[in-house]
Amino acid sequence: MLNKNIQTFIACDSEYADANIILFGAGFDGTTSFRPGTRFAPSAIRNESFGIETYSPYQDKDMLDYSYFDSGDLELPFGDTEKVLADIKERSETILNDGKIPFMIGGEHLVTLGSVRATAERYSDLHIVHFDAHADLRDDYLGQKLSHACVLRRCHEIVGDGHIFQFGIRSGDRDEFKFAEKHTYMNKFNLNTLEEITDKLKGKNIYLTVDLDVLDPSIFAGTGTPEAGGVSFDELRKALTLVCSKLDIVGCDVNELSPQYDQSGVSTAVACKLIREILLALS
Secondary structure (H helix, E strand, O other): OOOOOOOOOOOOEOOHHHOOEEEEEEOOOOOOOOOOOHHHHHHHHHHHHOOOOOEEOOOOEEHHHOOEEEEEEOOOOOOOHHHHHHHHHHHHHHHHHOOOEEEEEEOOOOHHHHHHHHHHHHOOOOEEEEEOOEOOOOOOEOOEOOOOOOHHHHHHHHHOOOOEEEEEEOEOOHHHHHHHHHHOEEEEOOOOOHHHHHHHHOOOEEEEEEEHHHEOOOOOOOOOOOOOOOEOHHHHHHHHHHHHHHOEEEEEEEEOOOHHHOOOOHHHHHHHHHHHHHHHHHO
């Protein structure tokens, strides 16, 4: 049984036993390759979530009609990446073992690996749906196997060929794109084939991972590695609603907000609204 966090994401203050979706924060940016700051995302998202409504006019659903639980942020150590991943795996395992869905708010994208390790042990034949600007398929980054630039490569080592579906990818080195041609499904630049892939994935256990830099930086400037040419807010919102309402999501995360790079607060507000839409689509 997890304890309720003092400060929660909006409307995520139900009792643990009553909730099917359990939030937790993993504010880690120890392998960030360009601009750090994602460690501050979970607390910023909680603070700013009260600037949005619990009701979604897009889905005609209200968070107040459902039960969500926010278990707070993990206290993650600096300088020991494997311990960070182990702590994330342990929190995910606790949630999964109680038959609930872990919803992690990162943090840099490497945090996904800890949750995928737990989810793959719990659910056989796990498939990953991945929204991102970056392929994240490097075998190593500056000699390091554990990096946010390598996270989907490490996940591939767990789930295998044909189990990772990537959308919006528009950045990576040549070897990453060559690797994807043989080992993952990659929809470059946009989300055009998502509906077709969603139909193929029905009935399978799905882990959803969202790197918010899939959005164009004109919409989402608050990120460590902005990439021009991204999708719009509404494109991503519709995509996430489709995936979460049609597929069997057994774990998910939203990553890579660095709130300090957008002093207007718009990027954090965008993250909050997308998290609300995911929660409602899963309910």
